[in-house]
Amino acid sequence: LVGSEMCIRDRQDADTIGIFDTATETFTTVATGLTGNRKYLGAGAVVGTTIYFSPFASQDSIGKLETATNQFSTISIADNPDMTGLNGGFKYSAAAALGKTVYFTPLGEANVGVLDTTTDAFSVVPVSNGDSNNKHAGVVACEATSTLYFSPTNEGVGVFEATDGAFTVVDDGLTSSNKFWGLVAVGTRIFFAPNNENSIGVLELCSPCESGWA
DSSP states (O other), X not given: OBTTEEEXXXXXXXXXXXXXXXXXXXXXXXXXXXXXXXXXXXXXXXXXXXXXXXXXXXXXEEXXXXXTTXXXXXXXXXXXXXXXXXXXXXXXXXXXXXXXEEEXXXXXXXXXXXXXXXXXXXXXXXXXXXXXXXXEEEEEEETTTTEEEEEESSSOEEEEETTTXXXXXXXXXXXXXXXXXXXXXETTEEEEEESSSSSOEEEEOSSOOOOXXX
């Protein structure tokens, strides 16, 4: 949601971005100029009036929508030597912003993607988060502590400290695959939406997390 406009992106395959104006209740679309499937995944990150979309499989670029002008463009990540999911592999599952920096949730990658939106420069922070191709699906960013929490899909809860790049995994004690997909922070707790699990996951925090969901 940017202002009164709600931007809707198909989970993987659409070639347009839907925009619903909640003030006028009108719906329009913005063409991306892209084709194929598995382009972007998860909720986008909002910085000012710009939305950044997380590259999933077929796209080796970050999607960028300027909502003030409804102009869509891309930021290439193909030249980064630390990327393992280029040319069709699973990359990231969602994006979240802290200040003017956007962070991308590792789905197939063994790194957290980092985008400096003032320069559009992309870099990665290598992390040790298992060998699964579906590591984490979704993110919340807690502004007060500059901490990001990644949903436990095939791995545990990922915890990334944006200030120093430290990464840890909280063991959830579960053995199933594709456990949770998506999460939301409410006060001092983070709730994980079940995918293959038959329960809602809950992580207790030491301090409140001011955040949305992805």
